[in-house]
Amino acid sequence: MSSFFVLPGQYEDLARDEIVAISKSYDPKTKFKAEPRLVILNTKTSWKKIAAKATFVRNCGDIVGTFDDVSKINPQIPKPKSFVCRTINLSKKKLSPSLLERQAGEVLKKRWGSKVSLSNPNLTIYLIITDSKQYIGCADSKIEPKMPTKVIKHPHELDLKLSRCIVNLSQLKEGNTLLDPFCGTGTILLQAESMKIKAIGIDYDGIMCNITRKNLQANKFSSKVINSTYHEMQNIRNKIDGIVTDLPYGISSKSSISPKKLIQDFVSTIPKRKKLVLVYKKGLDIPELEKAKKYEIYRHKSLTRVIAVR
Template sequence: MEIALLLSKEHPTLPLAEVRAVLECEGIKYYIKEKQEGLLILEIPLESPENMSGIIKRLSFTHEVFQILIEVDEEQLLGKTKEYPWDNIVKSDYAVRVKKMDKKSHFNTSKLEWEMGSIIKDNVASEIRVNLENPSTFIRTVLINGKAFVGQRMGQISKKHFFDLKPHKRPFFYPGSMSPKLARGMVNLTRIRMGETLLDPFCGTGGILIEAGIIGARVIGTDIDYKMVKGSIENLQHCGIHDYQVFQEDARKLELPSKVDAIVTDPPYGISASTRGEKSQDLYQQSMQSLQELLKEDGHMCLATPHYLDLDGVLEGTKFKIIEQHHIRMHKSLTRVISVLAKI
């Protein structure tokens, strides 16, 4: 079957990388049929849809996922919509929504929504009604590059979650906290699965731990500053995460009773977050020495660093190798580099 994902356009590489990582760790085989700005079309095995709801729930850089029912050139859209057996799909109330992904289409979206809605109405049982507020079946149409994709929505990603959990809305706030969306994306890039253990050795206000906790990971956080430890615990409790351990420790000397499945972290940049008077490069180098022993053999680490840090230098002589990188421009003088590391 074919599914379409409406990807966030806020970053050129992160949304696709996140989808790939999550499908991979959930064991879903896929083939990328098409990739255009903001739209990804995948072919997945027929038996996969049951697993898709868990996948959709954990994504952060995707807006919506739908199963493709019709794929045609735009001019043939209404004709094909008339021929489609809608009574197999629409069993109770429904809505049709159209999204133009570029300026090429000549369609007026609200007129097209109305026209498609009427065609469907003529092809289903007479008691079935349109419900624009909360339909049981949501028909999504996407117009892009002269083509139309029509499908049934499988799920959408809640913007509200990422908005409600913004760092300044949590009980404990400290400048330099990471956005929940990026934190979730970084967690996903490590390919961690539900029930596995994730470590953030520079946990600050606990934003990464919260996102990992929400997708069902057990979380361990440490920070050298006791104020942050207390604050992280307060934030985790506020977000309903109970399976956590957070304690005060120096990442350079960290030891744990057993290995973790993933590490996600955002160490100090030497600007806003305290490095306790130490140069970032040395802090990173020493921390990597202890962290490489704490990660399981096939585990991944996802790390946010400033562009000016020599990450290759930091990793030299360690068991880590960079497998992918994404650059996020924060402002004129800072680009964040998100790196996924594997153990060699």
Template sequence: MSSFFVLQSQYEDLARDEIISISKSYDSKIDVKSEPRLVMISSKVPWHKIANRATFARYSGKIAGTFDDITKIELSIPKPASFVCRTINLSSKNIGSSALERQAGGILSRKWGSKVSLSDPCLTVYLIITDSKKYLGYLDRQVRPKLPVKIIKHPHELDMKLSRCLVNLSQLKEGKILCDPFCGTGTILLEAESMGIQSVGIDFDKIMCKITKKNLAANGFDSKVINSGYEEMLNVKSNAIVTDLPYGISSRASVSPKKLIKDFVSIIPKRKKLVMVYKKGLEVDEISKAKKYEIYRHKSLTRVIAVS
């Protein structure tokens, strides 16, 4: 089964690796093909299972093949009651998208005897144009992820979208256990639980622990939340550690933010999957080999995601 995912232009490397990580959580033997802003995955995993979790995918569906001549396109699928053709131009050229869509729509309508519906189609046919190839894809079902709600927030917390991406980078699937030893108001725990991943939160601040429990309860989740220092993670059974390390006044720690990172990373078991966010400029040798992504916030703050 071949699936396609068209990525948002922002944070393209992060978006690509998120799709690959989700896929690998279900199937370690995936085959990946990639072009600018496009990832194609061949695996046993249904495309919608990946799309349901992905944060930065704009469009997704199944790949039917490639084409050179639009007049000879073939789509070997059951006849839809209605359909629409959409062009996704990822090339460096102006291709006349509207004309291409009308031409493809007319050809398929005559072949299938199906009507074109712009507002509520049963099937969406995608003409994906890159500088090297023209791909034919289709979407036969809508994906509407169930996202958690957060009733109590904090001004310096990690946003929900990026938190979901962090969970996906951990390559955990449903039933596995995630630990966030700096859980704050519980954003990462909420996103994990919403995707069927069990979670345990730890925070030394009693107030934050209470807020986390309220946010979890509002979504019907009952994750364990422990009021303790991050060292408690060593006593928690988990498959991965995913966290946003505090910095500045938010850390309230007796040591510097850089020392906090160094001490934290130094006690993590060697084979434990780690996905962490920290402020750029606080790099330590212990994570020198981690895969990193920079997230620009404003001129005085860039966050770094490290995956190891």
């Protein structure tokens, strides 16, 4: 079964790899085809399951055919009670979306004998135009991820969306256990638990641990929070399936160790064969992460974050 996911213009690589990672976490044999701002997945995982987790998706659904000539459009699906046609033009072609939608609507109305409903259709038919192909997609609902709430914030926190994305890049899924050994205000734990991933947080700052606990309580979540240094990881290494974390960006008032030394020491102690997603400030790269897949997120002139997936 093929499904499609339309991506935003920003963070396109990250958005695409997040979708592929979610699908692979359920179906390791997932195949994908990437086009500008579009991913077509060949997977056993339903698009709804992926959409409920994915951070950046715009539109998604099943692929039910391709077309060259809209007057011959023929999606291979049972006829819906009512439908609407929508154009997604991802190509450089200049075309009239409303004309294309009207033409497709007339053909399908005749073929199916179904009503066109602009406001409350049972099915949306997507005419997805790329420079290489014209796909027909369909979706009977719009699925969006349910984000956790955060009652206490902090200037150094990672934003909720990026946190969700990095949890998904780890390919951890329901029932797995994630460790964030630098949990701060708990953003990564919140996103993990919102997707039914068990989570454990560590932070050496007791104030941060309390903020995390309050943020978890506000969502009725029960992730464990340990007030200790990341070395505590060694005592729980057998309980965790992966590590997703956002490392300190500067020398903290509570430790004299430089961020570079910290990342070096931390990475050298990570248990082998655990899934690993790290966020750190650009410039703190270390040889141990040379082979990791990396993404850069520009924040402002003195902060570009690197996401490394190993």
